[in-house]
Amino acid sequence: MSRTSGLLAAAGIDKRFGANSVLRNVSLSLAPGEVHTLMGENGAGKSTLFRILAGIHQPDAGQISLDGAALDLRNPSAAYGHGIYLVPQEPALLKELSVAENMFLGMLPTRGRFPSRIDWKTIRGQAQDALSALGLDVDVRDDAKHLSIAQQQLVECAKALLRGCRIILFDEPTSPLTGREVGILFAIMRRLRGQGCTLGFISHRMEEVSEISDRVSVLRDGAVTDEVGRDGFDRARLVRAMVGREVIFDRRRVRREAQGEPVLSVRGLAHAPVFSGVDFDVRPGEILGFSGLIGSGRTEIAEAVCGLRAKSGGSVMLAGRDISTSSIGDIIEAGLVYVPEDRARHGVILPMSIRDNATAGQIGRLQRKSGILNRGREIAIANDTMHRYQVRARGIDQPAGQLSGGNQQKIVFGKWMSTNPKVAILDEPTRGVDVGAKDEIYRLIEELSAQGMAIVVISSELEELIVLCDRVIAIYGGKIAAELKGADVTAARVGAAFLGAEAH
Amino acid sequence: QMSIDTSKTIKVAMVPKLIGLSVFKANEQGAIEAAKSLNINFLYTGPVTASAQGQVDIINSLVARKFDAITVTSNNPTELAPSLKRAMAQGIAVVSYDSDVSPDARDFFIQNTAYPAMGKALVDSVEAYAGPNAQVAILSSTPDAAIQNAWLGAVKTYMAATYPNMKVVTTQYGQSSPSLSLSAGLNILHAYPQVTAIIAPDGAAEVGAAAAIEKLGMQGKVFATGASDPNSIRQYVKDGVIKASPLWDEVGEGKLVMYVARLAANHALKPDDTFTVPGLGTYTVNNKVIIFSEPLVFTAENIDKYNF
Amino acid sequence: MNSAATATSEPGHRAKPRPRRRELREVTLLVATFVVVLGVGALRPSFMSFSNIEFMVLSSVVLGLVGISQTFVIITRGIDLSVSAVLGLSAMVFGLLSTTSSMPLWQVLPLCMAMGAVLGCLNGFLVAWLKIPPIIATLGTYSLYGGLTFIYSNGLQVDQVSPDFAAFGNGNLIPFLPVPTPVLALIAVATAAWFVLNHMKFGRNILAIGNNAAAAYNAGISVRRTLLAVYTISGALAAFAGLVFVAYTGSATATTGTGDHVELQSIAIALIGGTAIAGGRGNLAGTVIGSVFLSVVITALVFLQVPAIWYSAGEGLMILAAVTLGARRSSNP
């Protein structure tokens, strides 16, 4: 690894994808011993900029330099050569390989001359140590496909450390993490900063940004609109720079105790050993929160409720109808939808157009008797989704894959909401969504709930649950550990509950 | 009795079941020789796999290219008929040889050798060594191979009539593939230890059967016969795995095919007729069918006289 | 509802690590093979004779060799349909060479592998550089190489090979060990392949590429060169299999390999063996046992005196049974 002090600078970077100009004359410099944060709306070009710095994309114009010396980052290996590592926005671990091997991917140590064999023992030992240092308790011999997204994210961090990289770029590392894991990650970042590493960071969460950053640059539409040091942090200023207008926060919804018959009621739902004995009700107009640790089984419970996953027992009643054995299509038709957390895999079909994605949840309804789709209604639905959620796109015929993560999320959200469900289960609805859009989505959730929709929000963000929910259920180890309502829904109580501390 | 009019150059194509098998190659060898003396512009063309569709495509292209005569040994008697009929309708002479097509789809058919004669030759070839009580396994090409089935029919008739104690214990297929024939041969020898003779009326099958016998060191205990060109089986004949193996002179047959094609294109041959081919002999046409020869039985003594 | 809580362990610690479930397809197959051998052997004792067992193993060698290289290719999320054409070309070229020239085997062997490597290399180039989906690229070269065989052979066929070759195909390399040379070759190749896949960087890179080529590239693995190498090896091994084929059977025609659909068979045994068609996971032991299994099944049908026309149905059913038995069930389609 080259011994540099680690001042990584990009100057005058231009980048276009086809006709889409993503970065325009962007300059940025990351200094050693600092956490430099990039902020910006979805699609502003943050990930693209980091990818250029890590050698994954090549800029169309501009210059990257390290300690003043120009770098030619033709591919990611070139970047590693200079000690630059990107922890990607979506962790890309290799599913069928063990965790340990994933960590050493591309640099497997060998022993012996010829044939030089891979030194599995060293790999396992070092990998286990590196993960323990991050407080992650997994068996490194296990296949990576068994890890949750959060665990994968931490493994990515460990990979950077193992490689001895001194310039580490974190692209939205915290979005799949809960508060506790964020704490661990920040501790690691502080330690690295103390050691003089150069750290890049992307996040949409204002609190995190003010907690960890030494310097913040704001990108809007592919150009830097503001750069402030630690002393100049001002939430309003940053948001204005990002969005280009004022955004009012601190709008807290009046917490209500919903009355009336439950529209969704789940009893004794079980699928050993993941979850068991899950009972809960949701009433029309109510927003119920699911909190819990990563891996506590919230996603599994939600998927089981919605018929997406096998269950070994229990009943699910929707508006008085037993849907425990119905097919997913029928469940959606009956008015229960699940908006999945893993957007790229389950939410959006990247190569298909926005129109096709927005209407994907209700093909049956768009079909005439003859089986032919009603084009007019499709277009109407797609346009409506684009407007309602303010999707930034060229038009409804643009492939969803060309949108930024946040805009994809809006499409996903719209896709299920346009089926007019009675109950919606939203799994991490604002993951990777920028401040403006997040606010937008909160407003929409509240609006839908005011119209009488029953909503379940699964979130790892404490703030989100507190802002939105009337009632919060804490899941621990696949069981309901606590239920909080009314005045009990406070940061302290919810935080304690999902750690299992509220167990009676 | 007649001299052939060779004044006009004609185009004649020979379409084998597939290119890449030496039996058909031997026909080509004879045909090329004859074509020179008959003022024939000769083309040897066939499909790469033994498919009727491939032959049909080729026949259609020959029609479009205005050939004067097409000679063909067919993968399937009926599938080729429509395109051959179209060729005949355009005045093209059609001569089938080796494997026939339906009679209304060709002008003449040259049968290698009469079916009963071939059946008799095959049975006699094993009886002489494995005895009249031989337990016979049959290794053919495919279940619906027309000519093989005709021979095997003759084999069974002759066997039942002449050697009532001879028995066919199993019938296997080698798909005309050397490897599958070899496997089938080995399987026969393993699974049916009582077998003392293998009748394999197919080029690849006979070689496979002989190779199987040799691999298991059963020379002298099990005898193979079949219908293969001498080059393929020469070694096995010398090793004594194959004592006698009937076929016919493929090179000579190729010559005859060209003669008949020339005569047919000249409209000089009647459905029932006789004609003489220099160097081959006199042939009778019987209801458009010409029998090329009696079976020619290859043995260790005579095999070196033939090279095809 | 609070009463449902029973969690007691430390926060953040998973109650129990998920049990590591490994599908041991090779074991299932081995058991299945033994069941067939013993079952048929009970009915027809000669089925278990040494010579028959030797034959069954021997006749799986060619397929086993091709299956091994096919396994490597499938791990990369690829497929190589041209193996049968390469096999046929090699069988033809070296079969004819053995009859027309007096080249000794030790010269022919590297020549053969080199020819296969060149053909495989073209596949690799098409896949890795021109980004043609492997199934298409190798479908195209399948016709190309098949055509070359016809051009080269010009209608000739191989009926007999030199004694040198025949000894290689049938003899025992080690005199006191009653194992035919081709079987030894298969064992050697399989062992080497296992070592490469599990203990060498190259093998791990292949697996990484099969899992996620983009991520592997980002991790600094040269995806293109690795793919090129995989297809090159596939070609070389297919050519070697062709040589073994012609040495063992003593014959070759222009449709050797392609006519027997070695490409489909080799894919079948790789998949039977537990290699995932979606890439990223391979099982070499499964492939080798799978090839033996297939040849045992076919021979068993003969011993059971099933009429010959039903052999391929029997084969199809056994393949289905082999992939269905003990297969992992996932909850999502």
Next chain:
Amino acid sequence: MKYLFPRQPWDRALVAILVALFSGFCIFTPGFYDGFHGTLAITEEFLPFGFVALGLSVVILTGGIDLSVGSISGLAAVIMAILIKSYGLNTWLAVLLAIGAGGGLGWLNGQIITRLRVEPLIATLSTNFIYSSIAIALAGASPPYGFGPAFGELGTGALAGWVPVQLVIFIVLAIGFSGLITRTGYGRRLVMIGYNRDAAHYAGVSVASVERRAYCISGIMAAFAGIVLASYYDAVRADMGDILLLTSITMVVLGGISIFGGEGGILGVTLAVMILGVLRQGMLIAGFSDMVTTMLIGAILLSSIAIKNLFSSRGFDLGSIIRRLSSLRPPERMAPRS
């Protein structure tokens, strides 16, 4: 009018190739142009491949494959022949039953794939073996032939002595399939599954039933191709369909349908059927041997897909081609998208 001209660049390229090939053969190959009907009648030689390709397209769009089409068409033809010859059934009734049998065989493929969760490749490879055994057993040593002139019209007849019946049926079916894929809910589901089956599942699509129907369609089309072949030859053979598979796959892929599913359309497949068919027949008439023709078709498949890959992201206009050739930088890798 707008709808008549293909919008996808690849389809346009295929149209250009077809026109060039066709006129090239007409001008330079004596015997190729054989009057209006005679030239159109060339399509009779390759449209059975096209019928199979249409059905196969549906399966490949889901990301699957059907290797059993060859044996299904052989088996269906044999079934039809036996129904006519041994049971004296009305010809057209027998045809319907045989097509139904093809659908049933395809449906069985679908069942094996979706219920037993066997990979399509291996499942249809196995059933290919099984179906062909059955066909051989049914056909016996001398398969039936001779089904009468009325039946022969299907394979060799011409409407009003002009347009081959096969061609008319193919065009109607191609339009139907195109509509099925682009206009119907079923088609939309099919494409969704091809691109991302998990996402389709989450959106409430019953993946298994869509797939089962796809294999059923493929079986029906394969059976129909077998019937057309039977009519063309006026005879059946158990292995009659064996040649169909590889060429049909080539047609589907050359037509622009991605072997990984989701992408592509029927127009491209239709054009590819015509291109490969005309090319093969034209080359044979021009005097090339079967072997050279086969090799050349392989080479054309490879080079056209390579060209398509190199240019598809940048368009096919001259400017981008020049830009492409002048910048030799390796194509950018798609990074995992955020």
